[in-house]
Structures are given as structure tokens and as C-alpha cells.
Amino acid sequence: MAIGNLSDRTEFLLLGLSQDPELQPLLFGIFLTIYLITAAGNLLIILAIIFDSHLHTPMYFFLSNLSFTDFCFSTTIIPKMMVNIQTQDKSISYIGCLTQICFVLTFAGLENGILVMMAYDRFVAICHPLRYTAIMNIKLCALTVVLSFVISVLDALLHTLMALRLSFCTDIQIPHYFCELAQLLKLACSDILINNILVYVVTSLLGVIPLCGIIFSYTQIVSSVIKIPSASGKYKAFSICGSHLIVVCLFYGTGFGVYLSSSGSHSSPKSAIASIMYTVVTPMMNPFIYSLRNKDMMEALGKLLSRTLSFH
Template sequence: MEPENVTRISEFLLLGFSEEPKLYPLIFGLFFSMYLITVIGNLLIILATVSDSHLHTPMYFFLLNLSLADICFTSTTIPKMLVNIQTQSKVITYAGCITQMFFFVLFAGVDDFLLTVMAYDRYVAICHPLHYTIIMNPWLCVLLALLSWIMSVLNSLLHSLMALRLSFCTPLEIPHFFCELNQVIHLASSDTFLNDVVTYSASVLLGGVPITGILYSYCKIVSSIHAISSAQGTYKAFSTCASHLLVVSLFYFTMISVYFSSSTTQTSHSSAAASVMYTVVTPMLNPFIYSLRNEDMKRALKRFSGRKLSTNK
């Protein structure tokens, strides 16, 4: 049994990227700019999708949910880091750390599930075009989106409750810019075997299964595209899923590379720096990828901006 005073910790210290105060203004400006771009870009995607009736389709319904999740994803970590830099403080309360960890795992899971659902949507659209409207009906789309959110909430709740049972000893320094699940667990002074089992099991089930589903969908998509005889038809089929495939590649490859690199390196700030790719850069790039490679989204954004300009006149 752990001593009672060991478990009653009140705060953690987020070490962030650098301990050099002279670098704080540069880090603050860089991350504040990326956060603004992420929020504004994804918000424009949401507003364009809602306001344009041409985009009231399953693909853009899931994209709307993805943009909302990306805004929340970055808002879970970046604002706290910016406040800490501005106040030159590294403190996050115990309750704040558990809360941040809960929402981070939640929105990462939502991204994971939505990317899988979007891959299935592209599979049905290309491989079964005649039955697309029947299969991807509004009820199924809402159900798939709800399941993505509900499963992510349950998974995140499980990890958070498992973390609450742990005991901690001071000092509690996290070599990261947010309360990352593995970093927090490995600071515990109590046995973390059960937490590790839950974490690895969830990674296999909620990571491996979606990746397998996405790879299967795109294998079928590639096979169907090769069967299209006309070059115009092939280009049209590929263009409908190119943006999604690029987002999937960015999200999964950066996340996998982060966890592989963090397991092989011992430098305290390397994992934090690498995590920026999937926690900040990927959500920031998603709106550009979908708007620059998607003609329907370009037209919707132009119509939306045109209406706003005419309203302001």
C-alpha cells in the first residue's frame, strides 16, 4: 500500500521545448500563429460546408466533424502552452493534467475513427457508385459520426480513470508541452502494469483496426480505379480520395514515427518536438489540403467569402 501523502500531489511541471528564456518569444509567436491558422482554416471549412447546399453530402459531413475535432484537438494543448510561456510558468494542476489528457485522447480518437469512416465513404463512392446514396444514407452517416465520438469518449474515459488510480511522487516533471498519456503514466510511483496493458490493447484495437480498414478500403479503391478504362474517369475517381489519402498519411505516419522515435531516443525534448507534427502541423494543414485539392470546396469557399463581402457592403 502506497503512503497516503504520496498520492496527494497537486501539480505537474511541463518542461516544454526549451529551458532558454530567450527562445520563449520565438516559440510563442510560432505556435500562436499555427494555432490561429488551424482554428481559422478549420472554421472556414465548417462554415463553407454548412452554408453551401452542394456540400451537404456524406463526404463533407464527415469532413465537418473532422474539422471540428481538429479545432478541439489543438485547443486542448496549445492555449495552455502559450499561457505558460507568457507567464513563464511550467505548472499545470493535477486536475488540469488529467482533464487535458482526457480531451487529448478523446479528440485524437475522433480523428482516428473519422478518417476510417471517410475511407469507407470513398470506398463505397468508387467501388459501388450505383448504390452509394442507398448505402451512405443520412441515418448511417449520423450513426457512424456518433459512434466515432462515443467510442472515443469511452476510450478516453477508460484511460483517465486508469490514470486516477496511480500514485505519484514529487518532483513531477513531464518532458513534454502537454500531459501526454505515456509520459504521465511512467511518472507514477505505483505499479503501472495494468495501465500499460490497457494502453497497448487500446492502441492495437483503436489504432490497428482503423489502419487495417483504411488500407483495405484503398486497396479496393485502387483496384476499381485500374478497372476504369477512360483517363478522365480515372482522374476523377482518384481526385475524390486524394485529399483524404494525404491527410491519412500525414496523421498516421507522423504519429507512428513519434512513438517509434520516442521509444529509441533518450533526449527529454525530442518526443515533444516530434509530437508537434501530428498535434499541431497536421490539423493546420488539413484545411489547405482539402481546399486546394478539392474543386467543390474551392467553389464553396469562394461563394461563402462572396456572400460575406456582399453582406458587409
Template sequence: MEPRNDTRVSDFLLMRVAEDPELQFPLLILFLSMYLVTVLGNLLIILAVSSDSHLHTPMYFFLSNLSINDICLSTTTIPKMLVNIQAQNQRISYTGCLTQICFILVFASLESSLLAVMAYDRYVAICHPLRYTVIMNSRLCGLLVLLPLFIIVMDALMHSLMVLQLTFCTDLEIPLFFCEVVQVIKLACSDTLINNILIYFATSIFGGIPLCGIIFSYTQIASSVLRMPSAGGKYKAFSTCGSHLSVVSLFYGTGLGVYISSALTNSSRNTAVVSVMYTVVPQMMNPFIYSLRNRDMKGALRKLINRTPFVL
């Protein structure tokens, strides 16, 4: 019997996090712990920046936005995963799946954009230090966040509306732990050529352009630093970029891992696990990277903790 087309899809089935029932509770605790660490760590970064006037600079403004985005990206995927593990029910509603697709597209693309903006900020600070405050004024900083966000939201809505036009078959099992636009499109019975073209185009724009901007910024930074006469100046310049470079490497490294895993392995479970790491691990590690490698951030966190009243 041929698969039946169904435009009135009620829900999709996500992949089970663990086939062994004995592993479900440990995995529930693991992902819950990772989510709480992600939220609390990024909240501490936001509170530290907002409470310390010395950190009211463009660099920490962008860092605060990155922390907000990390919380939102993790919240888009992990809570639903936890609910499914606890209920032992892998269903997600059609509306919920489309909503998850839209939010994942927004926050993943915005993460890439913010990392590129932060690289540009470091480029201006190191290569044009005397003009830094003039170039990186509050108006430009706001524009560098809001303009990409507006474009990204429009793009995500377009992809979501394009998915709405598709008809689906009876086989509605998504080989991931969350709804991802490429995997959902693969389940469609109707023609998906336009959807795939738009996805490839959007990936090259929102992934390729920020990455090229990061590479260009650090090429100029390296060239400028190497011309500095003093070793102390070189160390100080590179140390200001260390945290950001670590975050960039983690984000794009896990993204590359997803691509390599999907290309080299036939195991959908391995690809699903790597995909979870891409949407969980960088967001959890970012606060630690910035707080442990940044003296100003460590000082602000120390002040914040000392001012916080603890009731024993």
C-alpha cells in the same frame, strides 16, 4: 533519500518550450499563429460546407466533423502551452492534467476513426456508385460518427479513472509540452501494469483497426479504378481520393515520426518537439489540403467569401 509517495498531487511540471529566454517570444508568436490558422482554416471549411447545399453530402459531412475535431484537438494542447510560455511557468494542475489526458485521447482517437470512415465513404462512392445514396444514408452517416465517439469517450474516461488510482512520487516532471497518458503513468510509484496493458490494447483498437480499414478501402478502390476502361474515369476517381490520402499520410506519418523519435533518440526534447508536430501540423494543414485540391470546396469558399461583408 527515497522518493516519497504522494497521492495528493497538486500539479505537474511540463517541459519548457525553449530554454533560451530570447526564443520564448518568437515561439509564442509561432504557436499562436499556427493555432489561429488552424482554427480559422477549419472554421472556413465548416462554414463553406454548411452554407453550400451542393456540399450537403456524406463526404463533406465527415469533413466538417474532421474540422471540428481538429479545432478541439489543437485547443486541448496549444492554449495551455501559450499560457506557460507567456507566464514562464510550466506548472499544470493535477485536475488540468487529467482533463488534458482525457481530451487528447478522445480527439486523437476520433481523428483516426473519422479518417477511416472517410476512406469507407470513398470506397462506397467508387466501388458501388449506383448504390452510394442508398448505403450512405443520413442514418448510417450519423451512426459512423456517434458510435465511435461514444466508445472513444468511454475508453478515455476509463484511462483517466485508472490514472486517478495511481500514487505519484515527488518527481513530477513530464518530458512533454502537454500531459500525455503514457508519460504521466511513468511518473507513478504504484504498479502500472494494468494501465500499460489497457493503453496497448486501446492503441491497437483505435489506431490499428482504422488504419487496416483505410488500407482495405484503398486496396479495393485501386482494384476498381484499374479496371475502368477510360483514362478520364481513372483520373476522376483518383482525384476524389487525393485530398484524403494526403491527410491520412500526414496524420499517420507524423504519428510514425513520434514513435521512431522516441525509439531511436535519447533526447526527450526531440521527442517532445515531434509530439507537438503530431498534435499541431496535421490539424493546421488539413484545411489547405482539402481547399487546394478540391474544386467544389474552392468554389464553396469563393462563394462564402464573396457573401461576407467586409467593413473597411
């Protein structure tokens, strides 16, 4: 295959989940439904938290930011995929591909940071309840979200700018439904050693270390909850953490699973299907996980809906 410089590359082809023409209308309908549910669910949670003063606490501050991140994450991926399915045009421009990679890495990193802070919030609430208000003040909460955002943007820009130095073979086909960094690196004809080193180092720093922090927080939480004498007290403590644990397992479990499997194989149809879990399903499920398991959240959503209906 011929090799072209970056200046010669105008577009890539996203092969999507299936090339069967008969499946395209079904895929379009499924992902349109998923996107509408994701957008509506996460925006409802944000509005409910904004309009209910009882939810103006660190826990719900982080939840509203998580919902915003999930909405942006889905918007970065699903609309472009639906356009490609509807128009039967699988192309994405070179700049568009790098831009999508940058935004995907930014919002994935931001979600990672918010999940860590939510674990720390639960750790302080259960293990140090008397000092909770003093420790988890609004300045700390806002600072951690901003810091997570800045780190995520810098990480995304680093990987994106390093991808600019690569050359690619002609007739580039990405066996995925969005521009994923791991898949793009596999298609490069130039040396990707530095890029791979950066991926592994940054994944260790920004992925493994925060996950270890979450695990440490929950070992301390479990240790404290076991000491609670009443069964109702233990149940309440575990129920507070249950939703967050489910989301953590979905996000990290599927995310690490995809990258570990994709790093060992050049054939990625299965990787593309597995990626749906953390890029599409998790953002859609988060509103249900946090609302259906949370009485305060359900009451706030009920108030919001009744207030909305009263205006009509």
C-alpha cells in the same frame, strides 16, 4: 525521491519544447500564428459546408466533423502551452493534466474514427457507385460519428481513471508541451503494468484495426480504378482520394512514429518535437489539403467570403 499519493499531488511542470528564455517569444509567436490559422481554416470549412447546399453530402459531412475535431484538438493543447510560455509558469494542476489527457485522447480517437469512415465513403463511391446513395444515407453517417465519439470518450475515461490510481514522485517534470499519457506513465512511481497493457491493447484495437480497414478500402479502390478505361476517369477517381490519403499518412504516420519512439526511450525532447506533427501541424494542414485540392470546396469558400464581405 519521495513518493506522494495522488491526494498530495497538486501540480506538474510542463517543460515545453525549450527552456531557453530567449526562444520563448519566438515560440509564442509561432504557435499563436499556427493556432489562428488552424482555427480560421477549420471554422471556414465548417461554415462553407453548412451554407452551401451542394456540399450537403456524406463526404463533406465527414469533412466538417473532421474540421471540428481538429479545431477542438488544437484548442485542447495550444492555448495552455501559450499561457505557460507567456507567463513563464510551466505548472499545470493535477486535475488539469488528467483533463487534458482525457480531451486529447477523445479528439484523437474521434479523428481516427472519422478518417476510417471517410475511407469507407470513398470505397463505396468508387467501388459501388450505383448503391452509394442507399448505403451512405444520413442516418448511417450520423450514427458512425456518434459511435466514434462515444467509443473515444469511453477510451479516454478508461485511461484517465486508471491514471488516478497511480502515485508520482515529488518535483514532477514532464518533458513535453502538454500532458501526454505515455509521458505521465513514465513518471509514475507505482506499478504501471495494467496501464501499459491497456495502452497496447486499446492502441491495437482502436488504432491498428481501423488503419487496416483504411488500407483494405484503398486496395479495393485501386483495384477498381485500374479497371476504368479512360485516363481522365482514373485521374478523377485518384484525385478524389488524394487529399484523404495525405491526411491519413500525416495522422497515422506521425502518431504511430511518436508512440513507438517514446515507448523505447525515457528521454523525450525529440518525442515532444515529433508530437508537433500530429497535434499541431496536421490540424493546421487539413484545411489546406482539402480546400486547395478540391474545386467544389474552393468555390464554396469563395461564396462564403463574398457573402461575408457583402454584409460590410
